Amino acid sequence: MLYQAPWWLPGGNLQTIYAALRSKRYLAEAPSFSRERWTTPDDDFVDVDFARHASADDAPLLVVFHGLEGSSASHYAEAFADVARVRGWACAVPHFRGCSGEINRAPRAYHSGDFEEIDWILRRFRRQHAGPLFAVGISLGGNALMRWAGEMESAAGEVVAAVASVCSPLDLVASGHAIGRGFNRLVYTRMFLSSMVPKALKKLEQHPGLFNADALLAARDLYAFDNIFTAPLHGFQNTDDYWSRASAKPHLRRIAVAALAVNALNDPFIPPASLPQAADVSAAVTLWQPPEGGHVGFPSAPFPGHVRAMPEAVCGFFAAQVEAAQNQHHG
Template sequence: MSCDFQPPWWSRGGHLQTVWAPFFARSGKISFRREIWTTPDQDQVAVDWIDAPAAAAPVVILFHGLGSSSRGHYALALAVALQQRGWGGCFINFRGCGGIDNRLPRSYHAGDSAEIAWMLEKVAALLPDRQRYGVGVSLGGNALLKYLGEQGSSAEQVLSKAAGVCAPVDLVATAEFLQQGSIRFYNRYFLINMKKTARRFQQRHPEMADWTQVFLARNLYDFDEYFTAPVHGFAGAQVFWEKGSSAPLLRHIQVPTLLLHSEDDPIVPIASVRAAVLSPVMTACVTQHGGHVGFMTGPFPGHLDWLPNTLLDFFEGRNNP
């Protein structure tokens, strides 16, 4: 694999890569096979599969980012790349994502490594003889990395390799970063989408949270203070961010793992990534450009094949940097 990403002349800059890729870049059409899994606490999640032509083909397990799903631009691009290589894919939607509502008065969050654990164990039980690789993107990346750090060598039983893409490994630093200058646009974008999701919870679980405070939230701190933290058992946003960050655990990872970021990511501050101490089995790939899960290449309006091919090359052991 190569860590050298070069954007086309018309899409230089982290903001353009970040904003353009989800809406306009080309990834190709894909058809998933959907399953509904019952969680250990009797909730439900939607899981979308890419079936491989060969029964022994490797399978990639994808965990998506905040407000996304198995239909995210990076997910569709990965699905296309998997089909081209004859691999399988297991794209897991977190609770309340992927077009179905969950049953219980809880959601998903960046530090929910317990959720990652049972999902990976279920895939391992379903496909015990397949090579299994895990990919976490943004929020899903932090949750996957946290799981890997907590589990240490035990994670080798469920995954052969893993990758975290644009993961906010330091949630405190990321939340503070999003309050700065023009970057506040992303803070507002996430907040609008999270409030939309919260209104669905309000209709089904009116006692779940202090809804007045939730909908008055003006930033991520307020939302996590009045929704994410209390709903998931944390004593406030600051405690949630500190306990949910994967950075302190990266040194304990024993599964070979790619940590992929870009210098011009407008959401995750690269300084917080560089400050983390990595395990010897981790490979850092920091590109100069790419934005936040953008990585568009080619002529206008752009293609999204660089990221999935970089991930799959890493899993295959091709020219690791």
């Protein structure tokens, strides 16, 4: 991916924060979505938002898995939906449990390695859509998606034509500790906990005794939050067990479907030394590691900055996979 940051946005933090708060996400009108509620195998629900723009029945469907505390209103979700519209593709944003504006019912939420959830969601899309299926995961969603692709190995190709992760913490241990330090702790950690803690407390109201409320309220970083809430609710012993077992990086060599991993080298959350290199991935995985872009930023000039550069690059990768498959078939 060839990416050049605007001169007026130097550094990973500015590229991250500007993209989330100030950037332009679409060319004409804002994407609008219609919502479907899907019942999960454990009798809970997830809400899936479908972009309302027109597409042919056999056009590709782009599935966007959001990041930590994200939704279809996130800047990257709107940008991907608009890029899909221009290409004539359908687009859907499934919400991880508790992220659609309504608390889910089960005594669980969502986590970075939730590949079982990814699996049933993608298989349902596969059953109901005639055209090729592309899946992109942003940050946490991308780690879970790559974890799924590694678990499925060659079977992933029966469900999707290609997958991509964008700014994903593929080594959760390295990224988890990085977000708990310095500026990251002051700004990003505080922002995430401001929505995660109230949602966890609502979960405790639903299911009394699920965890210790005082311990949760004392949490000042994601490590502590995950130790009290995320890890035990999802079958992990503690944060260390969760972060190590949920990380996608050790599984990237098993991926057999076309996959793209995009990570900016100045991402404030993800230490560059923790990123996968060629030796860590299978031949099916393409690594794009541009020097700049921030965390799910990639704002592009001219002012005011758009955030379409990254979605357009990812969708270009997807389109090339279908084209290559068609040429191989006809050849």
